[in-house]
Structure formats: C-alpha cells, structure tokens
Amino acid sequence: MDPLGWLLVVGGVLALLVVADRVVARLPPRPRRPDDAPGVRPGGGSGMFGELVEILQPSARHLHEEQERQRHDLVLPGDADPPWTVDLDAGTAVVPGAVPHAGHGVRQDGGQDGGQDARQDAGDAGEHAGQDAAPDGGRETVPGSPRGPRELATSAPHLIQLAPGVWVTTSQPWSTTTTVVAGPGGRCLVVDPALTPADLDALAAELAGRGWSVEAGFSTHPHWDHVLWSTRLGDVPRWATPDAVARAARTHAELVAEAGRTAPGHDAALLGRLDPLDGEEVPWSGPRAVVVPHRAHCPGSAAVVIPDAGVLLAGDLLSDQEIPLLDVDSPDPVADHLAALDALEAAAARWAVEVLVPGHGTPTDAAGLAEQLAADRAYLEALRAAVGGTAAGSSVDDVVDDVVDRRLVDPEQRDHHAHQLAALRRRGGVRDPS
Numbered sequence: 001m002d003p004l005g006w007l008l009v010v011g012g013v014l015a016l017l018v019v020a021d022r023v024v025a026r027l028p029p030r031p032r033r034p035d036d037a038p039g040v041r042p043g044g045g046s047g048m049f050g051e052l053v054e055i056l057q058p059s060a061r062h063l064h065e066e067q068e069r070q071r072h073d074l075v076l077p078g079d080a081d082p083p084w085t086v087d088l089d090a091g092t093a094v095v096p097g098a099v100p101h102a103g104h105g106v107r108q109d110g111g112q113d114g115g116q117d118a119r120q121d122a123g124d125a126g127e128h129a130g131q132d133a134a135p136d137g138g139r140e141t142v143p144g145s146p147r148g149p150r151e152l153a154t155s156a157p158h159l160i161q162l163a164p165g166v167w168v169t170t171s172q173p174w175s176t177t178t179t180v181v182a183g184p185g186g187r188c189l190v191v192d193p194a195l196t197p198a199d200l201d202a203l204a205a206e207l208a209g210r211g212w213s214v215e216a217g218f219s220t221h222p223h224w225d226h227v228l229w230s231t232r233l234g235d236v237p238r239w240a241t242p243d244a245v246a247r248a249a250r251t252h253a254e255l256v257a258e259a260g261r262t263a264p265g266h267d268a269a270l271l272g273r274l275d276p277l278d279g280e281e282v283p284w285s286g287p288r289a290v291v292v293p294h295r296a297h298c299p300g301s302a303a304v305v306i307p308d309a310g311v312l313l314a315g316d317l318l319s320d321q322e323i324p325l326l327d328v329d330s331p332d333p334v335a336d337h338l339a340a341l342d343a344l345e346a347a348a349a350r351w352a353v354e355v356l357v358p359g360h361g362t363p364t365d366a367a368g369l370a371e372q373l374a375a376d377r378a379y380l381e382a383l384r385a386a387v388g389g390t391a392a393g394s395s396v397d398d399v400v401d402d403v404v405d406r407r408l409v410d411p412e413q414r415d416h417h418a419h420q421l422a423a424l425r426r427r428g429g430v431r432d433p434s
C-alpha cells in the first residue's frame, strides 16, 4: 500500500472513533458504583476517549486505585496494629511478651461475672487503661475478628495468653490471677486457681473445651485464695513448698472459714490439700517451672519462673494494686520482704523475664516489673522510716500519711497499711494508742 493509502486508512479509523465516541456519549449513563462520585476519577474522560485516556495513562488509574484503597483503609476498623493478635482457633487475644503496664488503681470488688469484672478492672486500672491489653482488656474490642465483638464477649474463653504457653485469667475480688502453663499433649500446670467455685468450674470447662487436662497444680503460698481446687480440675498433685504444705494443714479450719466468708461453696476436703515439693522445680512434663522460695508475706511462699516463656509468677508480691503485705508474725517482716524482692529480681534477671504476673493485679512487662520492684521497695523503706523515725507518744494516725504510695488510694490497702504500721510500732515498743 502506498503512503496515501495508509493515510486514508488512518483517517478512516480516526473518523470511526469520533463517531463511536459521539454515539457512546448519547447512551444513558451506566449505573454508578457507590464510591464512584463525580470528579473523583483522576484522568477520567467521557465515552470511549475517556477509556482510551485511562488506558494510555496507567499511572492515573493506579493513582486512583491507590487513593480508593487509602480512603477505604481509613474507615476500616483495625487498620492500626493492635497490641495483640487474635488466635482465631482459640478465639483469644495473644499478647506477645509485653503487656502494657497499668498505673495505680482501685480494685473492683464484687461478685459479678469474672470476665466482665476483669474488663472493668483493666479499664479502671489507671492512666494507661486505653491501651491496656491485660486480662480480658482487649476482648470487647478485638478488631478484625470475623466473629464480632458481641460473640467474642460472650463465648470467648476466659484465658488470655500472655507469653508462649502461659495463659491467665483474672477473678474478683482482688483481681486474683489464675495461671495455666500449657505443656505437650494438652497437659497443663495450674498455678493458684481462683476464686469462686463457679470460677473453678468455668476454668475446668474451658480447659476441657480446649482438650487440655491438668497434670499438676502449684500454690504460691498457703493463704486460702491460693490453695483452692475443684474435683473438676482432676485428682492430681498440687505442689507447694514444704513449709506451705505444713502450714496449710495446720491452719485448715481457718482457711476453710476464710474461704467461706468471701467465696462460699468450695470443697473443704480439697482446700489446702497440698503436696510438698522436693527440689527447685515443679515436677511435671511441660516447660520448666522454677520455684523461688522466700519468706515474704507468709511462711512457705514461693514465686515461679517459666524460663522458656520469660514469665515470673509472683504470688502476692509485686502487685500494682496491693501494697507489700507483710508477715507481721515474722521477726523482721520488712527485711524478709526486701530480701524476697531481691530474690525475685535476681531470678528475673537470670531467666530473662519479660512478663510479670502478680497474684493480684495487672500483668505487665519488664519495665513494669522494674517499676513494681521500685514501688515495693519505696513502700517498705517509707514504712520502716515511719515506724522508726517518729517520737514516742505519737499514734499510728500521726504517721500513717508519712508513707506515700499510689496503691493507698484503695481504702482496703489503707487499712492494711495502718495495721502493718501499728503491728511494727508495737513490736518496736512505740506506744500505739489506736
């Protein structure tokens, strides 16, 4: 074909395109997509030429799609990374290693549903409550879950995973923590199961629902709220230090009575029935559970470290909600408590602990652990100063406010504090008129 022929062909094609475009432009507009608002399509022309423009400007189309994607993302819940991930199989929030540390808080007493209370408690726990992913704190608002918040809130398991293989649940009153350490083959170690008979039933049901079976228990110390058990958890060894076993046996009637006042209905035969530990680790088939015995709070006390998970189970020490509660019957309660803090700090360093689980209060991370150690030491030093530094003749009321501690906003903690102060002053021979 000669050049004139080519020219005619090209001209004809262009003419056809112009005609086609006119025709298309007269057709009724195609239905608009909801997000296809006028003017939002950069580079968009009308009719066939419009489509050609888009084809010839892939960057314009890309830009549009990118803008659409970003606009879409802006309104999607959960496009910011939450501090936890969601285990869709288990329906739980998984907090990897670090748990936001809660500030001061007044604990929520009351006998409502444990999960509800725990959420309430986490929400009230302090100035960091908004980012609090502590036990149950994230359950109501777990983003991106296909099940939706309502279903999660009602059917999600009670247990929250804090570290690999370590799960906790919190019961009321006193934000009492139950810990489950998962081992191979669904076997688990349950530490300080608490608090009401209904709580233990729910725990047993949840473990069964997961296909887990309890291989052993451990009690951090022989107070009633740490030596509870249920037949539904199984007839297994329940380890504790030899001193704790002896004390629980000796004070059995007392423990049963105390439990009955706060959490009636526990099986008295099982309460406080413990097995003496022989060695430094809880004998069971799962991850190592290293026992750190100490003299604080109560004879026979021990913390537990799970080295593989980097978790410290502190029993009734290092709580963000409770002041150091002394064993006032000891010859030197403050020294005992300070020595225990040293022992726990050394154990945490030795085993590279990243998660602190207090027996009462909010689990926290390594920074929270350091903060808690400092807070407990500061309380003990201030208490000691208040006992020793005041003139004879002054009353507990005169010095009770010499100790400043954010946990003392809780009236119950204030009572404990006044009681400890009075006991130590009596021991020191200082007159105590109260």
Ligand SMILES: [Zn+2]
Pocket: 223, 225, 226, 316, 359, 360
């Ligand atoms: Zn306790």
